[in-house]
Amino acid sequence: MSSPQNETYGPTGVTGAAGATDPSGVTGTYEDVEPDAGHGHPDTYRPAYEARVSATELPTEPRLPRQQEEPGESEQGAEGAEGAPGSGGRAAARRAARHKRGTERPDPLRRLLPQALVVAFLAGGTSAFLANDKAIELSVDGKSRTLHTFADDVTELLADEGVEVGAHDVVAPAPGTALASGDEVAVHHGRPVHLTLDGQRRQVWTTAHTVDGALRQLGVRAEGAYLSASRSQRIGRQGLALDVRTERTVTIMADGRARTIRTNAASVREAVEEAGITLHGQDTTSVPPGSFPRDGQTITVMRVTRSKEVREEVIPFAVERILDPTLFKGTEVVERAGRPGARRVTYAVRTVNGVRQRPRWIKAEVVREPRVQRVKVGTKPRPRSVGDTDVDQLNWAGLARCESGGRKDAVDPSGVYGGLYQFDARTWHALGGSGRPQDASAAEQTYRAKKLYVLRGASPWPHCGARLRG
Known part of the structure; x- marks a missing residue:
């Protein structure tokens, strides 16, 4: 029997004296076998991959003694041996205990197989872990850093790192591109x-x-x-x-001279000032002074003067017509002559580079109101002829006395009107008379007066016409 100092029980099985283990890290097991005839030492190591030994091939009694007994085991065995009828004493009790432990020892292969699977799984998982890990250089707005990631593509990497990308941002390589260890990813935010x-x-x-x-x-x-x-x-x-x-070329025309300058002025007014031209009073430019000067643009400076002009204008009078049944139709007598009015109108006059522009009306003030002219319009029907008895029965003598005192050669102080009925030369000739009315006979003058009455009624004699009916 081997010495107890050369073998011990390990946590998972029995280890050799030198702590021999399986090359994969799984501890081997010892079995009680016959010594090798060639070497004189027992073959104490059985690898886990060897075929399982059946229970019938195991010795009925273990040859390897315990390293140490459990506390109280000897006493309990002794008591049992002494108490059991027909017992063989202490030796028999110890043999029975060793036999029981031998039969309950687990199958070495069944015990080592889970450990081997765990080791293989850990070895494979570690290989996969190392294969998926990638070293990536990530640059965000010029700030670079190297990191390790399990991301499969750029989109996943940015999501893992919390880098948000908008529509105006630039990512290189593009989102969705697969990643490999050593790649560089750059993000530039818009x-x-x-x-x-x-x-x-x-x-x-x-x-x-x-x-x-x-x-x-x-x-x-x-x-x-x-x-x-x-x-x-x-x-x-x-x-x-x-x-x-940006810098632009602008040409400015002012006072009959052209000036071309290079400027980055913000307005036409600034460009004009840079050209050394001063705007006075109402002066302006051909384009709005506050507009932006364009490259190649020509700007004209306009010297403007303004003044006021006052004009007197005539206001025409109105005519009022009054119907008069005492006058024959077609006869109009001016009862009151009209008079035009007057108003004062103010205009603004603008002169650009010496050229007078059209005046602009500002206001008007009435100086004198016009007077309405009143005219009587006859409505009385005219007689058919001069020989009408109605005309002959009028009081022509009374009219003659009123107009000329009954003298056929009478002439008024102005020398315009003459004769019995005070004809003017134009009316006398229009009625068919010749020469001067005061030189004609009384009968001819009365005949011409009746014709005038037929045409115009009593209106030619506004003051004495009423005598015709008296």
């Missing part, structure tokens, strides 16, 4: 720029970090241009407002 370029306002997006980089990225020619911010100013994620005025 920044809004409220750009006013030569007077035109718009919002653009850039991934540049400075004003100079944004101008290059947007293709803005900044040589000689005015910038509202320095080129080195950084652009944050919130963006900035930027006013850019």
Whole structure:
């Protein structure tokens, strides 16, 4: 029997004296076998992959003694031996206990198989773990860092790292691209720029970090241009407002002379001032002074003077017509002559570069009101002829006395009217008379007077016509 000092029981089985183990890390087991005839030492190691030994092949009594007995085992065995009838004493009790432990020893292969599976699983999992781990260099807005990740593509990597990407951001390589260890991923966030370029306002997006980089990225020619911010100013994620005025060529015509300048002025007025031209008073330009000057534009300075002009204008009088049944139809007698009125009108006069413009009405003031002219209009029917008895029965003698005192050669003090009925020369000739009325006979004068009455009634004699009926 082997010495107890050369073998011990391990946690999972029996280990050899030298602590021999399986190369895979699984501890081997010892069995009670016959010594090797060639070496004189027992073959105490049986690998786990060897075929399982049946229970019938195991010795009925273990040859390996215990390293140490359980406390109280000897006493309990002795008591049992002494108490059992027909017992063989203490030796028999110890043999029975060893036989029981031998029969309850687990199958070595069944005990080592789970451990081998665990080791194999751990070895395979470690290989898969190492295969999926990737070393990636991630750069966000120029800040780089190297990290290890299990992400399969760029989209998953950015999501794992909490990097949000918007519509105006640039990612290289593109989202969704598969990743391999050693790859580089760059993210450039877009920044809004409220750009006013030569007077035109718009919002653009850039991934540049400075004003100079944004101008290059947007293709803005900044040589000689005015910038509202320095080129080195950084652009944050919130963006900035930027006013850019490029250099332009502008021609200004003033006082008969042309001046061509290079300017980045913000308005026409500033460009005119840069050309050394001063606007006085009402002076202006051919385009609005506050408008933006364009490249190649020609601007004309207009020297303007303004003054006021007052004019007297006539207000025509109105005519009032009154129906008069005492006058024959077609006869009109002016009862009161009209008189025109007068008003004072003020105009603004504008002169541009010495050329007078059309006056502009400002106000009007009435100086004298016009007087209405009243005219009587006859409604009485006319007699059919001069021989009408109605005409012959009129009091012509009474009319003659009233007009001329009954003298056929009478002439009024003005020398215009003459004869019995005081004809003027134009009316006398219109009635068919010749010469002067005062030179004609009384009968002819009365005949012409009756014809006049037929045409105009008593209106030619406004003061004495009523005598005809008296």
